[in-house]
Amino acid sequence: MKLIRLAISNLAGSSFRSWLVFFCSALMAGFVVSGTLVIRGADSSLRLALERLGADIIVVPKGNSQRLETALLMGIPAHMWMPDTVVDDIRAVSGVEAASPQIYLSTLRGAVCCSVPEMFLIAYDPDTDFTLKPWLEKNLEGGLALAEAVGGSLVFVPVQDGALLVYGTSLELKGTLEATGTGLDQSMFFTFDTAFKIAEESSDLAVKVLDIPPRTVSSVLVRVGMDQDPHQVALAIAEKLPNVTPMETSSLFQGQREQILSLLNSVVALLGITWLLGMGLTTVIFALAVNQRRRQIGVMRALGARRTVVLQSLLMEAGLLAIAGGIQGIAIAALAIYLFRPLIVRLMGVPFLFPGFLPLAGLGLGALALVLVGVLLAAAIPIVRVSLQDPAISMRE
Amino acid sequence: MKVIGAVFVIVAILVGIVPMFTDCESAGRMLTLADGRQVSMKCHWTGLAELGVSLPLLVVGGLMIFSQHKESRRTLGIVGSSLGAVVLLLPTVLIGVCMNPDMPCVSIMKPSLLLMGAVVVVAGLGAVGLNWGSEQQAA
Incomplete structure (x- = not known):
C-alpha cells in the first residue's frame, strides 16, 4: 500500500513524463485492440456467413457468381433466373445428397408498399430446405407458414407500418437470426408459397408487380454426401450442366479473404512500429526519470530501503501508468x-x-496484459540499472 | 490538470470544425422543397449547434489549464462534462442527423461527435475525481 502511495506521489511530481508514458500505453493498447477488432471482426463475419449458408455448393446461372457474393456479403439484391428443371438435374449428379432451390427477390425503393427499400428477400422451398431448417426446428415449431418470415438481425417491423409490408402484402416477422455482420443481416427469408402470394397480390397492392418468371429458381443449394469431395461434385455439376456455375462455399469470398490477409499484414507492420516507438520512448522517459532521481534513490537506499523495494516502487510507477x-x-x-x-x-x-x-x-484484458508487460520491460532496463548502483555513488552523482 | 484542459481545448476545436466538413451540406446535398427551394438538412443544424457548444467548451478548457484551485477545477470539470453530454445529445436526441446510413453525417459526423463527446464527459469526470476534497484537506 505504501509502495502504491509512493509511486503515485512520484508520478504526480513528474506529471509531464507520466502523461507521456500514459499516452504511449494508450496508443499501444489502442492499436492492439483496434487492429484485432477489425481483423477478427471481418474474419468471424465471413465465417458466420458461410455457416449460415449451410451448403457445400451453391449453383447459380452462369455469370452470376460475383453478383451472388455481393448480395450475400453486402445485402445488395441480386436477381437471377434458371429453369427449375436444374434442381432435378443436380440431384441426379453422383455425390449430391440434397439439393434445395431458392428464389432471390427484393423490395422496391422509395415505394410506400414496401417497409424497407431494396431489401434482399430469399424464398426457400420448405420441403427440400436443409439450410434454414435446423434454425427453424430449434426456434419455431412447425416452421414458417404462409405470410410468415424470419429476418436477419437488422430486420425489424417499422413502428409506423405495424407490420412488414412487402409489395403491399403484410408479413409477420416470426424470428430474427443471429448477426453475421454481412448482407444476410438485412435479408428476409420466407417460403415459396409466401413469395407466390406476394407476387399474386402485388398487382393490386403494390406500385409495381413482383415478377417471378414461371418455373424458374435463382439458385440451388447443394449438400454433398459425407464421403464426397465437394470439389469433385462441383466439377461433375459443371460438366453435366454447362449453363450454370457451381460455387463451392469453401472458396466463397476469396477476394474478401485476400483483402483481410493484406490488411492483417499492414496491421502487424503498424503494430510493430507503434510498439517499437512506444517501448523506446518509455525506456528513454524512465531513463531520464531515474537519472534525475538518483539522489532520491540513493537516500532511500542509505536509509535502509532494500534494493527490491526501490525496484518495486519504480516498476509500480511504470505499471500504474x-x-x-x-x-x-x-x-x-x-x-x-x-x-x-x-x-x-x-x-x-x-x-x-x-x-x-x-x-x-477478453480482448481488452489481453491487450492490457500485453501493454503492462511491454511497458514494464521497457522501463525495467533503466530501473534495474539504477537499483543495482551503490547508494553512495548514486548520491554523489 | 493542464492535460485535461488541453484535451478540452483540442476536442472543442474538433467539435466545432468536424461538422463543417462532414455534414450533408458540405457534400453538396440539400433538401429540395416542392416549390424548388433548397433547404439545409437537420445534420447541418446539429453542426451549427455543436459549434455553439464548442465555444464554451474551449473557454472551459482554457480556464482549466490556468486554474490553480481545486474547487474551480472541479467546477470546470462538471461544466466540461455537461458540455460533453450536450455534444453527445445533439446528434442523437436533441436534433439528430439524416436517416440514410450512406450520408456522410451518419457515417462520419455522428460517430466523430459521439466519440469526442464521450472523451469530454470522461475527461471532465476525471477532473472532478482528481480534484476531490478541499484545498485545506490537501494541505
Missing part, C-alpha cells in the same frame, strides 16, 4: 471501432462483426 493508459486506449479504440463500423465496412469492402461483451472484455 501502463494500466491507466492501457484502459484509456482500449476504451477509446473499442468505442471508435464500434461507432465507425459502417464506414470501416464501406472503406474495406469487407463485412465486419463487432464482438459481444465477453469476447470484447
Whole structure:
C-alpha cells in the first residue's frame, strides 16, 4: 500500500513524463485492440456467413457468381433466373445428397408498399430446405407458414407500418437470426408459397408487380454426401450442366479473404512500429526519470530501503501508468471501432462483426496484459540499472 | 490538470470544425422543397449547434489549464462534462442527423461527435475525481 502511495506521489511530481508514458500505453493498447477488432471482426463475419449458408455448393446461372457474393456479403439484391428443371438435374449428379432451390427477390425503393427499400428477400422451398431448417426446428415449431418470415438481425417491423409490408402484402416477422455482420443481416427469408402470394397480390397492392418468371429458381443449394469431395461434385455439376456455375462455399469470398490477409499484414507492420516507438520512448522517459532521481534513490537506499523495494516502487510507477493508459486506449479504440463500423465496412469492402461483451472484455484484458508487460520491460532496463548502483555513488552523482 | 484542459481545448476545436466538413451540406446535398427551394438538412443544424457548444467548451478548457484551485477545477470539470453530454445529445436526441446510413453525417459526423463527446464527459469526470476534497484537506 505504501509502495502504491509512493509511486503515485512520484508520478504526480513528474506529471509531464507520466502523461507521456500514459499516452504511449494508450496508443499501444489502442492499436492492439483496434487492429484485432477489425481483423477478427471481418474474419468471424465471413465465417458466420458461410455457416449460415449451410451448403457445400451453391449453383447459380452462369455469370452470376460475383453478383451472388455481393448480395450475400453486402445485402445488395441480386436477381437471377434458371429453369427449375436444374434442381432435378443436380440431384441426379453422383455425390449430391440434397439439393434445395431458392428464389432471390427484393423490395422496391422509395415505394410506400414496401417497409424497407431494396431489401434482399430469399424464398426457400420448405420441403427440400436443409439450410434454414435446423434454425427453424430449434426456434419455431412447425416452421414458417404462409405470410410468415424470419429476418436477419437488422430486420425489424417499422413502428409506423405495424407490420412488414412487402409489395403491399403484410408479413409477420416470426424470428430474427443471429448477426453475421454481412448482407444476410438485412435479408428476409420466407417460403415459396409466401413469395407466390406476394407476387399474386402485388398487382393490386403494390406500385409495381413482383415478377417471378414461371418455373424458374435463382439458385440451388447443394449438400454433398459425407464421403464426397465437394470439389469433385462441383466439377461433375459443371460438366453435366454447362449453363450454370457451381460455387463451392469453401472458396466463397476469396477476394474478401485476400483483402483481410493484406490488411492483417499492414496491421502487424503498424503494430510493430507503434510498439517499437512506444517501448523506446518509455525506456528513454524512465531513463531520464531515474537519472534525475538518483539522489532520491540513493537516500532511500542509505536509509535502509532494500534494493527490491526501490525496484518495486519504480516498476509500480511504470505499471500504474501502463494500466491507466492501457484502459484509456482500449476504451477509446473499442468505442471508435464500434461507432465507425459502417464506414470501416464501406472503406474495406469487407463485412465486419463487432464482438459481444465477453469476447470484447477478453480482448481488452489481453491487450492490457500485453501493454503492462511491454511497458514494464521497457522501463525495467533503466530501473534495474539504477537499483543495482551503490547508494553512495548514486548520491554523489 | 493542464492535460485535461488541453484535451478540452483540442476536442472543442474538433467539435466545432468536424461538422463543417462532414455534414450533408458540405457534400453538396440539400433538401429540395416542392416549390424548388433548397433547404439545409437537420445534420447541418446539429453542426451549427455543436459549434455553439464548442465555444464554451474551449473557454472551459482554457480556464482549466490556468486554474490553480481545486474547487474551480472541479467546477470546470462538471461544466466540461455537461458540455460533453450536450455534444453527445445533439446528434442523437436533441436534433439528430439524416436517416440514410450512406450520408456522410451518419457515417462520419455522428460517430466523430459521439466519440469526442464521450472523451469530454470522461475527461471532465476525471477532473472532478482528481480534484476531490478541499484545498485545506490537501494541505
